[in-house]
Amino acid sequence: MKEVKPRMVTIYYMGKAYQVPEGITIIKALEYIGYRLVRGVGCRSGFCGACTTFYRKKNDYRLYSGLACQTPVEDGMYLTQLPFIPAERRRYRIEDAKADFHFVLSLYPEIARCVGCNSCTRVCPQEIQVMDAVQAILRGDLAKAAKMVFDCISCGACSMRCPAEIVHYNVFQLVRRLYGKYIAPKAKHLASRVEEIQNNYYEEQFKKLFSMSVNDWKVLAEKLQKKESITI
C-alpha cells in the first residue's frame, strides 16, 4: 500500500483547534485527535442518526448540521456534536390507533404550531421535505406524509431547530406505522401462506426431506438454482 501524506486542515472541536487530515469525516477526525467516542457515534454508515453535528464555517454566519460519519471536515470548521436529543415520545396502542389526523393531533397537538419557517427542512441530512410533511399531516394526508418521511433516521436536527418545538421524528414514526398498518394494502398471498403453515401444510414434505441424505439435498438444491422444479 502506498504511503499517503494528506494535507492537514484546522478544525475547532468545541472551540479547541486541532490539525487533522483533509477530507476525512468528522467522526474519523475526532478519533484522529484522540477521542474514544461513546456518544455521537453509531453505525458509521449514515443509517442510525447517532452522530448529529452542528457546525459553522469560516467567514460564514450560517449554522450547518450534518452526520459526523458522512460529512468531511473542512478547514476552519467550528463544530460540536449533540450527545442526546431531549425529546418526549407519547405512548399509544397501535391496535387502538386510528389512521387519521385527529389521532396524530391527540398525541402530538404541537404540530399545529408549525409556523412554516422551513428550518427543519434546511438542516435535514436526508434531504426530507420536513415542513411539507408536517403540512401534509395537518391536511390529513397521512399516506403522503409517511412516504415523504420514510428516509428519516431520527437524527433530531430538525427538532433542535424547530421554533414550534415539534419532535418531528416521533411524529413521523407514528405516521409511518399508521400508514403501514391501516392504509397500505395488505398482502393477501402472505396471509394465505401463513394459514398454510399454521395448518402444517409443509410438515409432510419436511419429513420426507429429513429422511434424505445431504447428497440428495445437494441435487435438489442445484436443480432449484437452475430454476428447475423439484418434487419431494
Next chain:
Amino acid sequence: MKHPGYPPEFWDSIERVEETRDKRLKEKFPKMSVTEREDIVRKYHPDYKEGTKRPVRVGAYKGQLAPHEVADLLEAHALINPDDVDLSNVDYDTDVLVIGGGGAGASAALWANISGVPADQILIVTKLRFGDSNTKGAQGGIQAADREYDSPIYHFLDVLYGGHFTNDPELVKILVTEAPLIIKFLEDLGVMFDKESNGVMIEVSGGGCSRDRMHSCGDYTGLEIMRVLMDEVLNRGIPVLEFSPAVELITDDRGQVAGAVVMNLETGRYHVVRAKATIIATGGFGRLHIQGFQTSNHYGATMDGVVLAYRVGAQLRDMDAVQYHPTGAAWPPQLAGQLVTEKVRSLGAQLVNVNGEQFVYELEPRDTVSAAIIRECEERKRGIKTIVGWGVWLDSPMIEIIHGEGTIEKFLPAMFRQFRRYGIDIRKEPILTYPTLHYQNGGILINQYTQVLDAERKPIPNLFAAGECTGGVHGKNRLMGNSLLEITVFGRRAGNFAAKHVKNVSLGKLTLDHVTKWENMLKEAKIRSSKKAPIILPDYRGDMIFR
C-alpha cells in the same frame, strides 16, 4: 469534469465499463456448479488464507480454529475483578434480561411481553442507544417464501446451498417455516414493505436464492424493521438501559445463569442485574477487523456476547467462518468498507473488472462472489488500484436501463444519497467496490428453543441466545436477507421460551465464581494474555486509516 467523484486515473476504465454495457446487458455470466463454488472459495476466500487462524487453547471450543482476532478475545482475561462487584446489592431484579438492543433483542423483549411477562419484569440493556445495531444498517431485504411460485421447502434448500450444507437443518427449518409468520407480524405492526398497489409484496432475488423472495423497505429495510420494533417495545413500556453493556454474566451457587453485571459506560460504575432468564442478543464481530478488513458493521459490533457465554461454558460453532460482503465501498476512501447493498445486484447491476469484463455471475452466494473479486484483483490484477486498496466496478447504471429511469432513487435512496455526497451519481456512474467484513456466520451453539448449549450439548440453565451472536442457522455462509429473518424469528423464539421458562426458576446465591475458575483455566493452559474482554468498543484513537 466528467466524473468529479472519481480521480482522473479511473476515467479510462469507467469508459470501458460504459462501452461494454450494451453488450453485457444481453449476457449472463454462467453460474458455478457446487464443486466449482467450493473450489474457488477454498482458493481465494479469506477464510482459507494461511496463517490467519489458530486453534483456541481454552474453553469448550478448545482445539477448534478461529481467526486470531477472535481467539485473542476467547482466551482473554475477564474485564472485571470479581472483588470489585458487590453482588449483595442488586440494582435491577427482573424476570427476563435481554442483553443487546438490536433487532434480536427488541424482538425477544417484545415476545416475552406478548407471551405474558409483564413489561416491568423485562429489562433490555444495551451498549449504545436502543436500536444501535447492525439491524439498522441492513439494507437489502428479508427473505420469506410467501408466493405461490415459492415454498418454505425451496427456501430451506437455498439456505443450505448457501451454507455449503454445513447448517443445522433443524434451525433452518424453523427459519424458513416461521418466515412468513414474521413478515405478517411485521406487516401488522405497521412496517412499510415495498408493495404493488394491490398489496402484493415486491420481491426480488438475492445471491444464492433460487426464487424471488426478498422483501424490502427501499434500501432501509433493517432501519424500518428496527424502528418499528423499538416503537412497539417503548409503547409497551418495557424498560431499556442504554449505554450499559453487560461485561460479565452472573451465576448462582447452583450453577445457573442468574443475570449480568452491566457497566454504565459514562460513569464506569458496575450495576448488578439479577434475572431468571438471560437472553444474549449482542450481534456480531465486524469491529474486530479480522485480517485487517474494513467493515460494514456498527461501532459496537465487538463479539461481547460470545465472550460472556463462553466463560460460563457455552460451546461455539463455525467461528472460523467470516462473511465478507462482496461489495463494500472502495471509493471514496471516506466510505471505504461501508455496505453497498446486494440489492444493487438483485436489480441487475453486474460486477466487472478494469476492462469492463464480467468475471462472476453477480448473484452467486456471497462467499463465492467475494472469492471471485479477490481472485480478479489479487491474482489476475484486473481490478482498479486505489490509494487504499483494490476495487472492481459494480455497474449500477444498468439498473435504470433495465427497470427504467427513477428506479435507483425509488429503491436505493440511501445508496444514491451516500454517493452523491461525494460527487458520484450511481444512476450514471458505476460504483467501485471490494469485499468488506460483514457478518459473523458462526457463534454460540443453541438448540431450537434458543437455549445455549455447553460442550456436551446440554442447555446452560437460564441462558438463551438469538441472532448474529449464535451459530448454526447459516452454517459457513449466510445468504442475503436471512439475517433480518434470523433475528426476528429466533428473537421471537427466545422471548417466548424465556417467558415459559421463568415460571419455574428459582435462583440461589449470586456469584462470580465462574470468573475465578476461568482465570485458573487460563493459568493451567499457560495462556499469558494481556488482553481483557469484552472489549466493548474498538479503539481508533490516533488512527490514520479510513474505517
